[in-house]
Amino acid sequence: MIAQRLRFTTSSPTQFVDITDQLREEVKKSGLRMGRIHLQSLHTTVGLAVNENEPLLLRDFESLLERLAPSGAGYEHDDFARRFEIALDEPVNGHAHCRQLLLTGFATLLVENGDLVLGRWQSVFAVELDGPRTRELAVQLDGDFEPSPLRAEIRGPARSDRLRDGSPEGGTSLVSNDKELVELELTRQLLADPDPVAVPMRRLVEAGGKRLRPRLVQLTAHVGPRQDPLRAAALAAAVELLHNATLIHDDYVDESTHRRGRPTVAAAEGPERAIAVGDFYFAKATRLIAEIGNNDVTSTIADALEAICAAQIDDVALRGAYPGDHASYLKVVRGKTAALFAASCASGAQLSEATPDEVEALRRYGDLLGVAFQMADDMVDFSPSSGKPVGLDIRQRVLSLPLIYAAEDKVVGPEVRRLLAGSLGDAEVNRVTQLVRSSDALKRVGDEARALVEGALQELEAIELDGLRPTLIGLARSAVDRDS
Amino acid sequence: MTAQALQIDRELERLDGLWEDGLQDTYKSYLDAVGAYEPADRPRLALAAALIESGLGLQGLGGRAAAAAPLLMGDLCLARASRLLADHASQTLQVAFARAIEKMSANAASGEAGGAVRDFLVHALESGR
Numbered sequence: 065m066i067a068q069r070l071r072f073t074t075s076s077p078t079q080f081v082d083i084t085d086q087l088r089e090e091v092k093k094s095g096l097r098m099g100r101i102h103l104q105s106l107h108t109t110v111g112l113a114v115n116e117n118e119p120l121l122l123r124d125f126e127s128l129l130e131r132l133a134p135s136g137a138g139y140e141h142d143d144f145a146r147r148f149e150i151a152l153d154e155p156v157n158g159h160a161h162c163r164q165l166l167l168t169g170f171a172t173l174l175v176e177n178g179d180l181v182l183g184r185w186q187s188v189f190a191v192e193l194d195g196p197r198t199r200e201l202a203v204q205l206d207g208d209f210e211p212s213p214l215r216a217e218i219r220g221p222a223r224s225d226r227l228r229d230g231s232p233e234g235g236t237s238l239v240s241n242d243k244e245l246v247e248l249e250l251t252r253q254l255l256a257d258p259d260p261v262a263v264p265m266r267r268l269v270e271a272g273g274k275r276l277r278p279r280l281v282q283l284t285a286h287v288g289p290r291q292d293p294l295r296a297a298a299l300a301a302a303v304e305l306l307h308n309a310t311l312i313h314d315d316y317v318d319e320s321t322h323r324r325g326r327p328t329v330a331a332a333e334g335p336e337r338a339i340a341v342g343d344f345y346f347a348k349a350t351r352l353i354a355e356i357g358n359n360d361v362t363s364t365i366a367d368a369l370e371a372i373c374a375a376q377i378d379d380v381a382l383r384g385a386y387p388g389d390h391a392s393y394l395k396v397v398r399g400k401t402a403a404l405f406a407a408s409c410a411s412g413a414q415l416s417e418a419t420p421d422e423v424e425a426l427r428r429y430g431d432l433l434g435v436a437f438q439m440a441d442d443m444v445d446f447s448p449s450s451g452k453p454v455g456l457d458i459r460q461r462v463l464s465l466p467l468i469y470a471a472e473d474k475v476v477g478p479e480v481r482r483l484l485a486g487s488l489g490d491a492e493v494n495r496v497t498q499l500v501r502s503s504d505a506l507k508r509v510g511d512e513a514r515a516l517v518e519g520a521l522q523e524l525e526a527i528e529l530d531g532l533r534p535t536l537i538g539l540a541r542s543a544v545d546r547d548s
Numbered sequence: 549m550t551a552q553a554l555q556i557d558r559e560l561e562r563l564d565g566l567w568e569d570g571l572q573d574t575y576k577s578y579l580d581a582v583g584a585y586e587p588a589d590r591p592r593l594a595l596a597a598a599l600i601e602s603g604l605g606l607q608g609l610g611g612r613a614a615a616a617a618p619l620l621m622g623d624l625c626l627a628r629a630s631r632l633l634a635d636h637a638s639q640t641l642q643v644a645f646a647r648a649i650e651k652m653s654a655n656a657a658s659g660e661a662g663g664a665v666r667d668f669l670v671h672a673l674e675s676g677r
Contacts, residue, residue, distance in 0.1 A: 260657035260658040261653065261654055316616075317620060335613035336612070337657055338613075339607050339608065339609055339656075340609060340654075340657035344650055344654055347645075347650045348646065350646050351646030351647060351650070354642040355639070359634075363634045363635060365634075366631040367631060369630055370630075370631045373620065373624040373627040374562060374624060380616060
């Protein structure tokens with residue numbers, strides 16, 4: 065099943081909007097061959113009708129509605145003195161509600177051979193009764209779709225593609241269902257690959273990870289009117305594979321021995337294999353994204369990949385001036401971490417055909433969230449309860465904002481800088497960790513990360529998110545307030 | 549400077565050293581292979597192929613692993629090529645290039661002797677038309 069929203073804007077108080085062509089296009093794009101398309105008005109003053117699109121007849125319909133439920137006929141609904149909790153902009157529209165009662169709020173149309181089943185003179189109308197306004201219809205398509213490997217794999221009676229229902233709970237069921245889809249898609253993709261590359265990648269993927277990037281793709285793929293959970297899961301899985309491919313090369317460059325509690329690919333299989341596995345999944349992920357067939361999405365991810373690689377070079381170059389400064393830190397983090405967060409948000413929205421304003425707002429949300437996430441990650445290196453070895457970033461001379469702030473500190477700064485300039489054994493790493501904790505560096509970083517999250521949340525205020533808002537807010541806050 | 553040279557110049561940010569160091573020759577060697585594409589697309593498609601060949605060479609794919617710096621430069625070459633293809637190539641050609649890299653890296657991971665990188669990429673250019 066595919067679920068989506070159809071938006072349109074009306075220009076007069078009563079208007080018959082012919083949506084037949086749009087519905088035909090949605091059926092075509094969905095690949096539905098035999099089945100049904102269900103429509104539901106999301107408004108109490110918008111109805112649906114199937115009739116002939118003949119201008120004089122449409123005027124007859126308007127006249128009929130006016131005769132049956134005349135405007136200004138003294139509706140009790142319009143007597144605001146007797147109503148409770150009315151909005152300041154509550155319209156006088158008793159007639160529109162009554163007219164809607166004469167129409168229908170939902171319709172099911174049959175689809176055969178990939179097209180709507182309509183008689184020669186039949187058109188489908190959304191009937192505006194209280195315009196002009198921007199309106200939305202819920203649309204679901206179900207039945208037999210054109211064969212698609214992904215659809216064949218994951219379609220099943222137990223897995224309905226539930227959509228958000230406008231409530232936080234709706235958002236939760238959406239996330240749960242989305243997670244299942246992306247894990248299935250990752251498993252499916254890894255089963256198809258040759259063992260020499262698939263086995264190391266499977267080990268890395270199965271070791272866990274927060275899956276933040278795929279979640280961002282899937283969540284933002286519900287923002288626009290074209291919502292297809294299967295395409296979103298395909299994109300989300302490709303983004304996760306891309307992220308893991310970059311980690312495999314990073315781990316070799318950083319000489320890391322473990323990731324997610326398991327040996328890195330370079331440590332377990334050797335650097336030659338690690339390079340090949342990284343390259344394979346870099347290429348495979350870009351192919352999967354290209355095959356989705358949305359140029360905006362492909363360009364967004366390609367731009368992010370380039371930013372990641374450029375920042376990784378900057379990161380290594382900066383290690384000569386370790387621990388660096390705030391400006392250099394931000395430049396690297398924006399590329400290494402935030403670029404893919406931002407691209408995940410933007411590409412999901414692009415996939416759903418969200419408006420350019422919505423895409424850009426979500427891109428900024430992802431960018432700020434990505435930087436905040438990295439700052440929180442830096443703080444974890446100083447937390448004894450994180451489950452990770454404390455001071456690993458210091459030992460590997462990884463760029464870290466708490467270290468930068470501690471090195472700038474008037475009290476501990478000179479000793480931190482002296483220790484970081486020399487070789488770093490256990491004693492030196494422990495001492496640097498102690499100095500960072502004793503300064504206000506961690507507090508400063510925490511405050512800065514939380515301020516970035518608040519900035520990210522402000523970006524969401526300008527866009528229509530329906531029931532997604534609580535989930536995106538919760539995700540942003542939890543990305544910063546964490547201990548692992 | 550020609551329009552073609554200007555196009556290429558814009559795509560070489562951070563890679564100027566590589567251009568002088570062999571990328572330019574690799575680029576020229578692909579110009580014949582892109583002859584069937586639209587004239588406006590040819591320089592960028594040839595550059596994308598050259599960046600992939602140079603990138604894989606820098607990384608040491610199929611041979612001895614490169615050190616950190618050349619590996620990262622190789623990654624940047626692949627990413628730049630990917631972006632060039634995203635912006636200027638058809639979906640068919642993007643897929644053909646990706647499949648070529650998948651094949652070469654799978655061969656390298658399994659220790660199999662694969663063909664020459666250039667053969668794979670020229671084949672991708674031919675099949676991606």
